[in-house]
Amino acid sequence: MFGSAQNGVLLAARLLMASALLPTGIARALNVSGFAVTLAGAGCPAPNAVATAAVIVQVFGPLAVILGVMPRITGLVMAAFVAGMAALLHPFWLHVGAAAVTERSFLLADLGLAGAFLMYAMTGPGAWGWQGFFRTGGAPAPASVKAAQKAPARPRSGSVKRTGGRAPARAAA
Numbered sequence: 001m002f003g004s005a006q007n008g009v010l011l012a013a014r015l016l017m018a019s020a021l022l023p024t025g026i027a028r029a030l031n032v033s034g035f036a037v038t039l040a041g042a043g044c045p046a047p048n049a050v051a052t053a054a055v056i057v058q059v060f061g062p063l064a065v066i067l068g069v070m071p072r073i074t075g076l077v078m079a080a081f082v083a084g085m086a087a088l089l090h091p092f093w094l095h096v097g098a099a100a101v102t103e104r105s106f107l108l109a110d111l112g113l114a115g116a117f118l119m120y121a122m123t124g125p126g127a128w129g130w131q132g133f134f135r136t137g138g139a140p141a142p143a144s145v146k147a148a149q150k151a152p153a154r155p156r157s158g159s160v161k162r163t164g165g166r167a168p169a170r171a172a173a
Contacts, residue, residue: 010126025058068129075121086110
């Protein structure tokens with residue numbers, strides 16, 4: 001994929017990754033104490049502190065991913081957060097039967113999301129992140145404009161002024 005298509009796919013991927021965490025983060029932010037009770041029931045030490053930190057990460061992390069802010073750090077932190085919370089909240093090895101299958105499915109889905117955050121950390125947000133927005137003056141530049149900006153202008157063959165020095169080498173043809 002090239003140019004706009006690649007940037008569009010990267011933006012869509014960032015929006016999908018953020019949509020997996022942001023609504024839950026907002027709901028947990030509205031009831032941090034309830035989330036702390038859930039963490040305490042899962043055997044988490046210092047559940048109030050962990051719940052507060054998790055809410056901060058789960059609300060501001062997806063917003064940073066959407067905007068494309070510090071992709072390496074954000075992607076790595078979000079991957080670690082998702083994998084850690086998955087292991088804490090979905091211990092399928094403690095369940096039997098249908099509950100074990102359900103918890104294992106949740107754990108694997110969260111680990112897949114952690115993998116997506118790792119890929120985001122390695123690929124970056126593309127040109128349609130906040131840095132690309134400010135670099136091009138407000139809107140992503142089309143690929144043809146970017147190519148014209150990178151390539152130096154070549155003078156036409158009949159309009160070149162020479163100012164002394166050696167004569168240009170010409171091919172014998």
